Amino acid sequence: MSTPSQEDYLEAIWVLTDQKGYARVTDLAERLAISPASASKMVRRLHEAGLLTYERYRGFAFTPEGKRQGRLLYARHQILERFLTHLAIGTAEDVHRVVEGIEHHFDVLRLNQIEHLVHYIDAHPEWWNQFLKDGGPEE
Amino acid sequence: MSTPSQEDYLEAIWVLTDQKGYARVTDLAERLAISPASASKMVRRLHEAGLLTYERYRGFAFTPEGKRQGRLLYARHQILERFLTHLAIGTAEDVHRVVEGIEHHFDVLRLNQIEHLVHYIDAHPEWWNQFLKDGGPEE
Ligand SMILES: [Mn+2]
Ligand SMILES: [Mn+2]
Numbered sequence: 001m002s003t004p005s006q007e008d009y010l011e012a013i014w015v016l017t018d019q020k021g022y023a024r025v026t027d028l029a030e031r032l033a034i035s036p037a038s039a040s041k042m043v044r045r046l047h048e049a050g051l052l053t054y055e056r057y058r059g060f061a062f063t064p065e066g067k068r069q070g071r072l073l074y075a076r077h078q079i080l081e082r083f084l085t086h087l088a089i090g091t092a093e094d095v096h097r098v099v100e101g102i103e104h105h106f107d108v109l110r111l112n113q114i115e116h117l118v119h120y121i122d123a124h125p126e127w128w129n130q131f132l133k134d135g136g137p138e139e
Numbered sequence: 140m141s142t143p144s145q146e147d148y149l150e151a152i153w154v155l156t157d158q159k160g161y162a163r164v165t166d167l168a169e170r171l172a173i174s175p176a177s178a179s180k181m182v183r184r185l186h187e188a189g190l191l192t193y194e195r196y197r198g199f200a201f202t203p204e205g206k207r208q209g210r211l212l213y214a215r216h217q218i219l220e221r222f223l224t225h226l227a228i229g230t231a232e233d234v235h236r237v238v239e240g241i242e243h244h245f246d247v248l249r250l251n252q253i254e255h256l257v258h259y260i261d262a263h264p265e266w267w268n269q270f271l272k273d274g275g276p277e278e
Contacts, residue, residue: 087252089245098244105240110233113226120274130266135259 004032007073007104009042010051014070017062024059072108079111082118086128143171146212146243148181149190153209156201163198211247218250221257225267 004012012031016023029039043060046052051066062070080103084095106114121128143151151170155162168178182199185191190205201209219242223234245253260267 087256089249089252094249101244102241105237106228110228113228116274117226117270120270124273127266127269131256131259134263135255 010070011073014074022055022058022061076108077103079115083114086121149209150212153213161194161197161200215247216242218254225260
């Protein structure tokens with residue numbers, strides 16, 4: 001990832017805090033492959049924006065609003081990744097890289113249709129297989 | 140569009156030159172909503188890269204390699220736009236804006252699968268309708 005955006009931070013913080021409820025700046029820096037100083041600066045900014053609270057001795061945690069945003073951003077990433085995986089546009093690594101680039105352009109609240117498609121494909125593999133079988137280049 | 144990238148230029152030049160084979164810097168500036176000076180600078184750069192030739196009295200035209208790239212980039216935009224239109228992620232304007240953002244992240248040579256899906260949907264609307272009818276949120 002090049003310079004992570006605020007959305008990337010919120011998504012990473014969602015992953016880090018999902019289990020235990022809080023995270024440390026060093027965990028965040030490691031996950032985003034950035035310096036602790038950069039991570040710390042963004043944590044301060046997200047705190048000022050009302051999205052994070054400082055947790056004495058434990059680092060930081062989401063406010064309810066931060067949690068809401070983090071969850072939506074994480075869900076967006078997952079939906080797009082599952083979708084492009086179904087489309088088989090490349091290796092898992094290719095898919096991840098593409099999603100990192102495109103996700104910011106999708107409104108989190110406008111993903112319903114793609115999400116429904118992903119669920120529909122999962123629930124009706126025979127339907128999707130029809131395309132995979134018949135939809136080749138010679139069609 | 141914010142600052143157009145080289146890919147946006149090549150795509151726009153494809154559209155401008157497709158009919159008559161050449162275009163003027165002023166047409167390009169108008170289409171990309173940028174200053175003639177910026178358009179002129181990029182035309183010079185693309186000329187140096189071997190993608191454009193200067194056409195006396197008529198502006199500039201693609202070299203074969205420029206034409207090849209322009210065609211692929213234009214096709215990529217069209218495929219993604221048709222695809223997101225099928226997915227009904229928003230108005231035509233929303234779709235266009237999203238495509239302008241995401242297209243640069245898709246390898247032009249890796250779009251086969253999405254292209255096949257778009258063609259398959261067009262050729263088998265009843266297949267796609269199955270998802271549109273059954274794939275709603277309550278599923
Ligand atoms: Mn992501
Ligand atoms: Mn475009």
